[in-house]
Amino acid sequence: MNFSENQSIYIQITDYVKDQILLSNWLKEEKIPSVRDLASELQVNPNTVMRAYDILQQEGVIYNKRGIGNHVTSDAPAKILEARKEKFLQSELPAFFKNMLLLGLGIGELEVLYTHFLNEHPKK
Amino acid sequence: MNFSENQSIYIQITDYVKDQILLSNWLKEEKIPSVRDLASELQVNPNTVMRAYDILQQEGVIYNKRGIGNHVTSDAPAKILEARKEKFLQSELPAFFKNMLLLGLGIGELEVLYTHFLNEHPKK
């Protein structure tokens, strides 16, 4: 995995885990990779993975069974999706609209660009 | 002004200055607020404003008349617009469309949200 320079690694790891869950690669109530395993897979220090797991636990996305490992909570996918939606509507959308105004882009032009985008990124 | 937690303050200040120029609040060849004045207005350390002005100078958005102050360059609005457009098309737009897909949002719903936004942010 290649990490972006703009964001701290542990945040990118939380996003990575959430993606795996949303993509159903890691299922509800199933064990996820141990701290050490994921660390060696992603080529980072175990402490960094630990920090990501800490955050995910606080967010209720994973939980720990002592001595056994971390597991996906049953409502993890819903929570993740909800949080992303919230963030999109609250912060990304207004910023996007503001940019449209500044750049003089109307909803009509946007639609053209969107159609373009869909053609280049067809559903699998 | 309220600063976001996610970005460094000096970057937000450069954006603020650029916004003022794009909105024609600060005109070409006109003097902009001194480092000290803007610092006290925005409630930040003068060094922070200084750093923002440094960057704006490097980008050719403002220039310094010794002993007088900083001024907007004559091609500032064009430059800023160009850069914003570039960034918008290259990185923001694809990410935005990707999120629309993820959240199952169509161009129709987007139009409704946009109309809403326009009503809440009428042009002066």
Place this chain on the structure above:
Amino acid sequence: MNFSENQSIYIQITDYVKDQILLSNWLKEEKIPSVRDLASELQVNPNTVMRAYDILQQEGVIYNKRGIGNHVTSDAPAKILEARKEKFLQSELPAFFKNMLLLGLGIGELEVLYTHFLNEHPKK
């Protein structure tokens, strides 16, 4: 049984066993559940129960008859009660009183709360 997050499970198991003895659910010289049985009943790893039994043996609360199983010692209730009393008076009581002061709780209010508690936890 629901285990607290704040304490290790094997400690909670020793407390559980001691409670059973104090409540006369498990009598002197009687056989107590085997490691496996208690483990499956409490939904924990047998090693964890084993560790708890080890400690209880060292404390002289239970003893092992080879090939037969663990039994409550004849002086177990007295020992447990003595230890609890000691701990209660030495550490819990002062901390409790200190908290009462901090929260401005008097002996009168405490009595009300205690009556409440008794109503919700009637003796069998």
Place this chain on the structure above:
Amino acid sequence: MNFSENQSIYIQITDYVKDQILLSNWLKEEKIPSVRDLASELQVNPNTVMRAYDILQQEGVIYNKRGIGNHVTSDAPAKILEARKEKFLQSELPAFFKNMLLLGLGIGELEVLYTHFLNEHPKK
């Protein structure tokens, strides 16, 4: 400061900070010691103090002014007191009453012990 063996150091540091606030040694909106300063004062690694400060930030007890340092929030004392009260009523009180029952201690005897305690710990 002497740390207990039973609890992780960073938790004890959060309690230490809360105590300072409750005792009005550190006032609302005032700067608290920097990570490095407190670390050297308490003879621990800066990372350990950092972890404590992280938690306190999440709890809304302190907040960070970038490049300047951490400060006590204005509602910190109320929050801390509220949390301690909650914990006392929810977990300490029931455990305490349960012990009273097991040890055959009535409210009358408790009152005697409390009077005793008050005599030994007079208000300053």
Place this chain on the structure above:
DNA sequence: GTGGTCTAGACCACC
């Protein structure tokens, strides 16, 4: 084997 804690030390962005 699992996670959790702590240290030492480096480097960085920011003010």
Place this chain on the structure above:
DNA sequence: GTGGTCTAGACCACA
């Protein structure tokens, strides 16, 4: 000066 991130490595409790 401030906090924040990351690494390397040790040690421990727990299952």
